Amino acid sequence: MFTADHAVESAEAGERVILVRHETSPEDIAGMHAAQGILTAFGGKTSHAAVVGRQMGKPCVVGCGAIEIGDAQFAVGDTVVKEGDYVSIDGATGEVMLGDVETGDSEIIAVLKGDLSADDAEVYQQFANIMAWADDIRTMGVRTNADTPEDSELAVKLGAAGIGLTRTEHMFFGDDRIINFQRMIISDNDEEMQKAADVLEEYQKEDFYGILKAMDGMPVIIRLLDPPLHEFLPHDAEDQAELANMTGKSAEDIADLVEGLGESNPMLGHRGCRLGVTFPIIYKMQIKAIFEAACQLKKEGLNPIPEVMIPLVSLEGEYTICEGYTKEVAEQVMAAQGVEVDYMIGTMIELPRACLVADKIAEMAEFFSFGTNDLTQTAFGFSRDDVEGKFIPAYISQGIIQVSPFESIDQNGVGRLLEMGTNLGREANPELEVGICGEHGGEPKSVEFCHNAGLDYVSCSPLRVPIARLAAAQAEIKNPR
Amino acid sequence: MFTADHAVESAEAGERVILVRHETSPEDIAGMHAAQGILTAFGGKTSHAAVVGRQMGKPCVVGCGAIEIGDAQFAVGDTVVKEGDYVSIDGATGEVMLGDVETGDSEIIAVLKGDLSADDAEVYQQFANIMAWADDIRTMGVRTNADTPEDSELAVKLGAAGIGLTRTEHMFFGDDRIINFQRMIISDNDEEMQKAADVLEEYQKEDFYGILKAMDGMPVIIRLLDPPLHEFLPHDAEDQAELANMTGKSAEDIADLVEGLGESNPMLGHRGCRLGVTFPIIYKMQIKAIFEAACQLKKEGLNPIPEVMIPLVSLEGEYTICEGYTKEVAEQVMAAQGVEVDYMIGTMIELPRACLVADKIAEMAEFFSFGTNDLTQTAFGFSRDDVEGKFIPAYISQGIIQVSPFESIDQNGVGRLLEMGTNLGREANPELEVGICGEHGGEPKSVEFCHNAGLDYVSCSPLRVPIARLAAAQAEIKNPR
Numbered sequence: 023m024f025t026a027d028h029a030v031e032s033a034e035a036g037e038r039v040i041l042v043r044h045e046t047s048p049e050d051i052a053g054m055h056a057a058q059g060i061l062t063a064f065g066g067k068t069s070h071a072a073v074v075g076r077q078m079g080k081p082c083v084v085g086c087g088a089i090e091i092g093d094a095q096f097a098v099g100d101t102v103v104k105e106g107d108y109v110s111i112d113g114a115t116g117e118v119m120l121g122d123v124e125t126g127d128s129e130i131i132a133v134l135k136g137d138l139s140a141d142d143a144e145v146y147q148q149f150a151n152i153m154a155w156a157d158d159i160r161t162m163g164v165r166t167n168a169d170t171p172e173d174s175e176l177a178v179k180l181g182a183a184g185i186g187l188t189r190t191e192h193m194f195f196g197d198d199r200i201i202n203f204q205r206m207i208i209s210d211n212d213e214e215m216q217k218a219a220d221v222l223e224e225y226q227k228e229d230f231y232g233i234l235k236a237m238d239g240m241p242v243i244i245r246l247l248d249p250p251l252h253e254f255l256p257h258d259a260e261d262q263a264e265l266a267n268m269t270g271k272s273a274e275d276i277a278d279l280v281e282g283l284g285e286s287n288p289m290l291g292h293r294g295c296r297l298g299v300t301f302p303i304i305y306k307m308q309i310k311a312i313f314e315a316a317c318q319l320k321k322e323g324l325n326p327i328p329e330v331m332i333p334l335v336s337l338e339g340e341y342t343i344c345e346g347y348t349k350e351v352a353e354q355v356m357a358a359q360g361v362e363v364d365y366m367i368g369t370m371i372e373l374p375r376a377c378l379v380a381d382k383i384a385e386m387a388e389f390f391s392f393g394t395n396d397l398t399q400t401a402f403g404f405s406r407d408d409v410e411g412k413f414i415p416a417y418i419s420q421g422i423i424q425v426s427p428f429e430s431i432d433q434n435g436v437g438r439l440l441e442m443g444t445n446l447g448r449e450a451n452p453e454l455e456v457g458i459c460g461e462h463g464g465e466p467k468s469v470e471f472c473h474n475a476g477l478d479y480v481s482c483s484p485l486r487v488p489i490a491r492l493a494a495a496q497a498e499i500k501n502p503r
Numbered sequence: 504m505f506t507a508d509h510a511v512e513s514a515e516a517g518e519r520v521i522l523v524r525h526e527t528s529p530e531d532i533a534g535m536h537a538a539q540g541i542l543t544a545f546g547g548k549t550s551h552a553a554v555v556g557r558q559m560g561k562p563c564v565v566g567c568g569a570i571e572i573g574d575a576q577f578a579v580g581d582t583v584v585k586e587g588d589y590v591s592i593d594g595a596t597g598e599v600m601l602g603d604v605e606t607g608d609s610e611i612i613a614v615l616k617g618d619l620s621a622d623d624a625e626v627y628q629q630f631a632n633i634m635a636w637a638d639d640i641r642t643m644g645v646r647t648n649a650d651t652p653e654d655s656e657l658a659v660k661l662g663a664a665g666i667g668l669t670r671t672e673h674m675f676f677g678d679d680r681i682i683n684f685q686r687m688i689i690s691d692n693d694e695e696m697q698k699a700a701d702v703l704e705e706y707q708k709e710d711f712y713g714i715l716k717a718m719d720g721m722p723v724i725i726r727l728l729d730p731p732l733h734e735f736l737p738h739d740a741e742d743q744a745e746l747a748n749m750t751g752k753s754a755e756d757i758a759d760l761v762e763g764l765g766e767s768n769p770m771l772g773h774r775g776c777r778l779g780v781t782f783p784i785i786y787k788m789q790i791k792a793i794f795e796a797a798c799q800l801k802k803e804g805l806n807p808i809p810e811v812m813i814p815l816v817s818l819e820g821e822y823t824i825c826e827g828y829t830k831e832v833a834e835q836v837m838a839a840q841g842v843e844v845d846y847m848i849g850t851m852i853e854l855p856r857a858c859l860v861a862d863k864i865a866e867m868a869e870f871f872s873f874g875t876n877d878l879t880q881t882a883f884g885f886s887r888d889d890v891e892g893k894f895i896p897a898y899i900s901q902g903i904i905q906v907s908p909f910e911s912i913d914q915n916g917v918g919r920l921l922e923m924g925t926n927l928g929r930e931a932n933p934e935l936e937v938g939i940c941g942e943h944g945g946e947p948k949s950v951e952f953c954h955n956a957g958l959d960y961v962s963c964s965p966l967r968v969p970i971a972r973l974a975a976a977q978a979e980i981k982n983p984r
Contacts, residue, residue, distance in 0.1 A: 286886055287886035287889060289886075290880060290886035292889060336882075340898075374882045375883050375917070378919050379915055379916060401881070402817045403854040408768060417818070434859070435860060438859050439855070
């Protein structure tokens with residue numbers, strides 16, 4: 023299927039689907055969820071399709087330059103594959119095969135899913151054995167990056183001891199939700215905005231309830247909204263007219279708003295805690311939902327441990343402002359509900375400046391989580407969407423680098439920022455909890471680097487959790503701490 | 504006038520012109536040159552219009568949100584100004600006035616231009632006096648950022664002792680040039696590319712000849728091509744068809760190429776020395792032109808001192824490769840011409856990673872010039888085009904910052920990177936020449952910071968040179984070095 027909508031329709035009709043796109047964007051999330059696998063013509067290991075696909079545990083072939091995508095079809099040379107035809111993909115090798123190749127879960131996943139008994143699964147038994155040895159030895163924690171209760175449960179089965187990153191942006195893309203999110207953005211005044219936020223709060227509460235419940239007794243870092251608002255608004259005239267229709271605004275106003283929100287470099291634009299400073303209603307809505315959910319679970323006898331993460335801090339004052347109302351809202355909710363919940367407030371360290379002033383931030387923050395994807399982008403001045411398919415291969419072939427810095431952490435540059443941030447942070451606040459939630463958290467060499475840098479934990483997508491456990495043990499053997 | 508073309512036509516017809524644009528881009532350069540002043544509805548102090556306008560010494564009012572630009576007109580409330588009507592702008596106050604307000608050079612500029620005798624100009628005499636005192640005291644050099652012989656000459660009259668930054672990208676936008684630049688980009692193979700480059704080389708040689716001549720005996724830092732290639736190609740179908748027509752390519756191929764070169768975050772994309780690694784023909788053409796021009800001047804009895812600057816280095820290997828062929832081409836040209844020219848090769852330090860590995864880079868580089876505009880963008884994760892008009896004003900009003908970090912250097916963050924880069928660089932290479940060529944080089948507090956950090960010089964646009972000279976003297980008085 024060549025659009026997210028078609029993927030969803032097909033899946034609803036009971037078909038298995040490969041979603042084929044030039045590149046994916048957050049608007050494709052529903053289609054990616056509906057699909058068995060994703061195939062893109064552009065992008066690299068850290069492009070949207072790859073990161074989200076990995077997170078979802080779905081096979082994904084990205085940057086498949088051989089396919090030429092046309093109107094509801096793609097071609098490879100003379101071979102044309104039309105929408106509805108079968109193809110199969112192998113996410114491990116990057117192969118795209120004509121026809122419907124039979125697939126199945128690995129033994130390990132089959133056991134974890136309960137489809138196979140451990141007694142009948144020798145590979146699983148060996149896996150479990152090695153993991154037990156690794157856990158005995160390692161001194162660094164392993165958490166997971168998960169945005170849904172299902173992913174969280176899978177990660178726990180794979181050995182995760184908490185969530186290092188829950189991204190909240192995907193949560194707004196469901197059909198009932200996106201319209202309310204859009205209402206919130208296009209509102210003319212705070213009252214209107216608050217009204218839309220109140221509707222969203224109920225959805226968010228459900229989201230957080232599910233995840234905190236799945237992670238009962240374990241810490242769950244929830245990142246407040248990160249992407250720029252224009253990602254949530256329609257960009258073509260037809261969809262804008264529909265939105266105008268549904269909200270009683272004029273299509274022209276919406277077009278103007280979308281144009282006004284447009285950015286030359288969205289990666290470096292109005293996003294992260296910058297939204298928290300300028301549109302506190304959005305963050306407060308999320309915070310309220312987190313604590314409403316946590317309080318409810320507490321009343322049900324569970325032990326939720328939410329950790330609120332303020333993203334993209336570069337200036338101490340950004341943290342002060344966002345932390346201020348986070349505490350305020352948390353205390354208000356807990357007082358109203360009459361229960362106390364263990365919680366922390368901290369920040370994602372993902373900009374060079376944050377590493378340089380980490381001592382100032384750590385005077386306030388209870389935890390740091392290094393967002394090494396964005397830190398790599400800003401330290402190098404590399405937009406990962408733009409460089410991986412373009413000059414990174416030439417850099418590798420010319421020996422400028424051995425491996426993409428988005429795959430394995432760049433120890434001499436980004437790694438030094440991480441060490442600087444960790445050391446400055448701990449000097450100011452010896453209790454500071456320090457982890458990493460970039461994709462590097464599941465890559466063995468980067469895990470070793472994090473061990474040596476003294477991090478408390480690494481966090482990675484569920485299916486990489488076992489790799490991180492093993493790498494952490496190997497790092498401890500090489501360099502006991 | 505509401506388009507660059509109209510501005511050029513009007514100027515050619517003998518009219519004085521204010522160019523009015525939503526925002527300017529490199530494609531507007533000819534119109535900006537033709538105009539007396541520039542007025543934009545969007546942007547901030549470091550947007551294209553402001554930076555280039557300042558460099559050109561042209562009054563500029565940017566981010567004038569009060570004007571609503573329509574079809575060949577703008578409106579402020581009920582007042583409509585049509586193309587061809589007179590308006591006047593005051594770049595110092597940001598005022599936009601209806602009608603043709605009389606203007607004149609300041610006394611100082613009038614004397615420097617030779618339009619007024621110094622004897623008749625008391626303000627000029629006081630200025631010259633203060634500048635002489637400042638020059639006696641200051642220990643830090645002052646250079647200028649200039650892209651033309653005219654700007655260079657003005658800067659020398661204003662006291663600049665060299666050029667800290669010559670940007671070469673504007674040089675490609677003349678009518679005869681852009682087509683050859685485009686031929687170079689859209690070429691199908693190296694031979695075609697080289698052929699287009701050979702044509703451009705002649706133009707570039709003229710450019711560098713003029714500037715090196717104007718700066719006889721003084722160092723001139725020339726930055727090799729910096730912006731991404733898509734900035735030089737037409738984006739609409741009509742212009743693409745015209746280009747296809749002129750070059751014998753298919754419009755479809757050109758459209759595909761433009762799409763392929765498109766970037767999500769051009770600021771962090773395929774630009775700077777990344778082009779030097781992947782398209783060495785372009786850089787080699789520029790280097791050859793620099794040394795051909797310098798050799799010719801040398802033969803004419805002058806003393807050109809070119810300093811070749813490799814931009815946007817983050818990885819040591821990028822520098823190695825670009826430096827390698829720079830030396831090679833320089834030596835080849837000098838051998839062929841039979842003269843020796845004093846020259847240096849160095850780099851612009853404008854990415855956080857470069858500051859962290861400055862020791863490795865300084866083992867090879869002869870000079871560092873801090874590009875604090877881009878360094879500020881990447882250290883903060885702020886795209887200046889996107890943040891200045893959006894949340895920076897809110898940050899200032901909420902006390903998160905006192906002043907935009909693009910205006911005055913952020914001493915705790917960006918400043919620490921600058922100090923780190925300087926210290927690491929000098930440890931590895933005590934002879935390293937270190938300067939700054941970001942817009943901060945003309946801002947008094949930043950000049951003081953650079954003095955304290957031990958920089959050899961600051962470089963700024965011509966009209967800010969006197970300010971920098973004064974600020975450098977004040978810094979020396981406060982903190983002698």
